[in-house]
Amino acid sequence: MIHDFCVIGGGIVGLASAMKLLERRPGASLLLIEKEAGLGEHQTGHNSGVIHSGIYYAPGSLKADLCKRGAEATKTFCDAHGIKYEICGKHIVATSDLELRRLDALFERAGQNGIAAERIDAAELRRREPNISGLGAIFTPSTGIVDYRQVCAAMAKTITTAGGEIVTSTAVTGISEDGDVVTVRAGDRMWRARRLLACAGLQSDRIARMAGMAISHRIVPFRGEYFRLPDRLDKVVSTLIYPVPDPDLPFLGIHLTRMIDGSVTVGPNAVLGMAREKYRRFGFDPGDTGDWLFYPGLWKSLAKNWRSALVELRNSIWRGGYLAECRKYCPSLTLADLAPYPAGIRAQAVMADGALAHDFLFVENQRQLHVCNAPSPAATSGIPIGEMIADRLLGASLT
Incomplete structure (x- = not known):
């Protein structure tokens, strides 16, 4: 046949x-x-x-x-x-002057894309999300x-x-x-x-x-590590909370996500994976690692983005660094609140010239x-x- x-x-x-x-x-x-x-x-x-x-x-x-x-x-x-499914909306939160400027550009982009969005200040953000702090935010009501x-x-x-x-x-x-x-x-x-x-x-x-x-x-695996918050924090936010993304990187950054089962997760970061399909923390596959280790395109990419790569690696190794990223907009979180949660692995195509x-x-x-x-x-x-x-x-x- x-x-x-x-x-x-x-x-x-x-x-x-x-x-x-x-x-x-x-x-x-x-x-x-x-x-x-x-x-x-x-x-x-x-x-x-x-x-x-x-x-x-x-x-x-x-x-x-x-x-x-x-x-x-x-x-x-x-x-x-x-x-x-649930339409809970999302707040994209700025925590620095640079992010505020990026937020303005993002709000303009929302209008150009025909996406319903609302620009709010710090006081309104705090009123809506008492556990979240920031200098301002964009709210997208259609996110689910x-x-x-x-x-x-x-x-x-x-x-x-x-x-x-x-x-x-x-x-x-x-x-x-x-x-x-x-x-x-x-x-x-x-x-x-x-x-x-x-x-x-x-x-x-x-x-x-x-x-x-x-x-x-070449496909390069980027490991995204998540944590789950304890049950008592299931109501810590009523919407999704995202940072303002770096426009030069394809990753959205560590965010607080309400899951459809009622739980709340934080993550993911983005670190080089040692295996394409092994999700445990130290999962390793020699063929997968060799694929990117000997691929010149990845090293060209790392040469362009080495500062971000080092921060991501530090935050993966040191949970305190990961927590610090979360506390930029949710300062009440503690290390004890970060419980293990399954990781994800993103298939990122890296070009020969190092472009992602x-x-x-x-x-x-x-x-x-x-x-x-x-x-x-x-x-x-x-x-x-x-x-x-x-x-x-x-x-x-x-x-």
């Missing part, structure tokens, strides 16, 4: 793309392959669970458009499938929270109901093209498809190379499309990203 489509990767981007392919091409034969036993096991299932508004991104950019549309699409999807693993489960059900097949616990070991067919192998199993879509996240560069695609970047990829990175030929970088917030934007990818795949003739 020759499938119309084979999708590699069961995170939210792969699932949303598969779902949209079957919407656009009813009755098509589609196979989705995931190497883990479950879906959304890596980046999708190890994030803050936030439905972002899209305030951060350059006006008119693809990221801004996808995030704004994705937030609404996510809420609509959750409504249709009975998935609990959800469990993206539940979203993935609903997408999977939609795919199988539409006739798609999902195979888990299956690691791809070979990809080759023969004429108008792509052959995908997993050990002694084999499938053939007219078009291949790879949404492999942390393994995307390896899957692309396996398929014979020419790439000039901030936007989508696709590698493709007539039969294959590889999503090599799906920038944050890919979870929020998952549904319109899937639409974009489906349109891109269906734009090529299928024979």
